[in-house]
Amino acid sequence: MSGRLLRLVCTAALAAGAVLAPVPATAVPEPDDRERTVAELLTDLQRLYREAEQATETYNATEEKLRKQQAEVRRLDTALARARLSLHDSRGAAGRLARQQYQNSTDISPYVRLLLARDPQRALDQGHVIGQLARERAETVGRLTGSERKADGLAREAREALDKRLGLAARQKKDRDGVREKLHAVEELLASLTPEQLDAVSELERTDIARAQQDLVASGALSSDEDEPTREADRALRYAVQQLGKPYKWGAEGPESYDCSGLTSEAWGHAGRVIPRTSQEQWARLPRIPLRDLRPGDLVIYFPDATHVALYLGEGKIVQAPRTGEDVKVSPLASNPILGAVRPDLRPEPHRPAERDHGAAE
Template identity: 40%
Template sequence: MKRHLRTHGYRAAAAVALACAITSTTQQAARASDPQTLTEVQATLRSLYHDAEVATDKYNATDEKVTRQTKRVDALDGQVEATEAKLAHLDSLAGATAAAQYRGGGVSAELQFALASDPGRALDNAGLALQAQQNTRNLLTDLTATRKEVRLRKDAAAALLERLRASRRAMATERRTIEQHIAEAKALESSLAAKERQRLAALEKKNADKAQAKWESTGILKKVGTGATAAGKKAIAYATRQIGKPYVWGAEGPNSFDCSGLTSQAWLAAGVTIPRTSEEQWAQLKHVPVDDMRPGDLITYFSDASHVALYIGDGNIISAPRPGRYVYVSPAASMQILGVVRPDA
């Protein structure tokens, strides 16, 4: 998936600089109380959490890929075992044929029966001596082809396993990156004094309310649907039961969620399987105009589709917002809306 992560060094420097600007001296603390400084802190926090969410989405996508690769490798291993069993059986039949030819130049009835597509006809023709030599040559050709096939399948299995290990290594690296982003955001937020945190929260709410009011002023709520489908109602009911549970990156319940973990599990509870990540939900599900959305639809946010939430009606969503927060109800337009997708189209 596309990512726009900044370097760790830049993030760390930004976090340290802002923390020092807020906490090092009384004069700097007073400066941090200035609305403009709070706005800057808010922007930095929002950027850090956004980067962490983008990385989380990539982790989830990689995890799905690893799962699919594991299933393919398991299936391929089973095919290799079956092919090797066939090879052993053909080797055994070839030995029987050679012994029969040595004794009298014939081909055993068992061998003809095994090679023929019609076993009944094979039994009828078992005594046809004119086919003996040709059948034997065909058998040896099949043995050679089977040996080659087994080698190719083994090579393919080994290549898949190596890619699987590489994916896991990349995923482990991505995990460390995610954890670092989250740690930076938490450190920056906790460096604010209680009063500044309250002001920051108030500023966030003010901006969210302003964005929501602007969105509603377009008359959008008079256009959108008000009735959910039966499946949509089940998805909303599931999401509602999760309110208050913490955001944890990569989580999909039952005790914690990330944004797409919540939406995918909500729709799974409604009997509809959708992609795991917000980016894949945006890419694969049916797009509907925002003014045609209905409760149960998914609202995708930001230009990189890095966040997703469940629309529940009356201009509100249920979402797992970010680390340090909990599943909650919030205004639908409090973040930059990219578009709407419908799982039960």
Template identity: 40%
Template sequence: MGPGKRGLLTAAVAVVCAVTVLGAPGTAFASPEPSPSSTATTSPDLTPAPSTDLEEIREKLETLYHDAAVATDAYNAAEEAAKKQSAEIVALARKIVEGQERLAELKNRAGAAARSQYRTGGLPDEAQLMLSDDPTEFLDGAGRVLQGQRATKGLIAEVTRAQEDLEQYSKDASAQWEKLEANRKAKAAAQKKVEKQIAAAEKLESQLEKEEKERLAKLQEQADQRAQTAWLDTGILDEIDGKATAQGKKAITYATAQIGKPYEWGAEGPNSYDCSGLTSEAWKSAGVSIPRTSQEQWKQLTRVPVQDMRPGDLIIYFDDASHVALYVGDGAIIHAPRPGRTVTLAGAGTMPILAVVRPDA
């Protein structure tokens, strides 16, 4: 193995090793594209309100957890992008190694041709041919010269292409590496925001007395009931009569089996989930691969009118597509709500619906 080949192999191995380190658990990456978001919100004042002002506290908590959900979606999108970029870098590293091996083979062939010419006294085939006195040998030699010329030109062209390919692979690997590094920083920022918002919410809740926490939970339940009732009062269920497909039933069965498992941002099972982790895994169990985040599910999957939705469809919530749930029929959903909660059954109208999308359209 020549020094040039060893150098490229070393570089390729370094690329693969570095990608492995960047893809290791606990390392952060981020999406190269900004995720859609609603009007920017500022963190609410966390000063504890009097116990009689629990509604204000409930609204503050909703804001904090909503902002955490937006950051979680950005984190998840970044993770998916990082996986793809890492795979591309590894593939390019393999191409670099294979290309170097091919280039070494071509150079060996060129060297063999040069050595052969040296053994014949350094005269090119054309000169040796002109010195021949035998007509038959002359004609045979002429054919060999033409073949040799074509072979030489082909060899030179192959060497040139191999060198150009290696240069392009190196440029592509460098570009992917730069994206990966930029994503690492952006994803770290998203992670920091998620943790900050959740910590603020937990701090606010921790300042409440047990009785206040119970009353707060009751207020949230009442708010959900009001929203669901208002949605049902539109008569929407009279219009929704779609039947689940075989794949939709499998997705529902999977989601139902996860009820009671804790919410965890960035998680996609099997022991905990965030909202889009649950929906993507539910549909994966049905043999359908869908985007990892609620925002990408909203962007990429086929949209259907609310009145045409059927069990198994996904309902996207809030104007920034920061939450998603699996519709199971009869006006109900299964979803992973937020930190501190578990996967649960809820009313489909308890949150503002942005759209309905269909994974198996």
């Protein structure tokens, strides 16, 4: 029983003149949010935000699969319509062939005509024509058979693709409900806090980030001499900077709002390079680089399960779409636990001489 509920029960019983039994030792009232420490509140909020972002990335992955599956269904529907049209034409040609065979069923065979012909050369020429017609008839039958097989195969593929699309649509709805449930938990916790608690939690978070940034710089993990971005990276970063101040919205890819991977994928898309939609796929499929090699435009991936991503701005700063309730902004690189970095426009390096390879290994 919660503390509030226990106090209500006690008050009602005393007012009625009832005698209460001793409260068991185990029935200790639970502390409400006002009695919890600021650090505990911040930990809970960060956990809920992270769970919401995990759910968002799951939704984004399903949305991307559904988008591709819808395109596949359209492609198969178009191919099936063409195959059915070809089948219709083949059946028409086969019907004409059957009628011709029926009409010529009482004719003397070409071989007998050749034996009885007065002009053998002309008969041979006719025989060549007859052979050509026979080959054309065989090809007509072959086209009919092939068209039937192709139409049947495409129809089967189209049914399977449609079933898969329906399954993905159902999963998308489930994922969407999961995101909303996580965000509702965040809203409930925030609504339970006083203005003083909210200020204290925000201040503690800023302090933690500043300390993490100092530790990152002191560790020497970052280079003091960053390379210049490529033309593509510069274009991606310029696009991201132009989105500063726009609100975070889960599942959004712009232009009015973004989630974290929506911002990074759109930025690099405007730079002319298509990259995966989700932060987890960006981490899994894009070339990884050491943090010391970071240059503007690279993507920084956060958390052990790669559920957050930002663009590196340079000099220890990132551009990110942080989380629900915040806007696209510039933040310290160490705003979240760093998993690693990837470079969407990494080019294969030329072959190095053996001596340099050995030196690099050392």
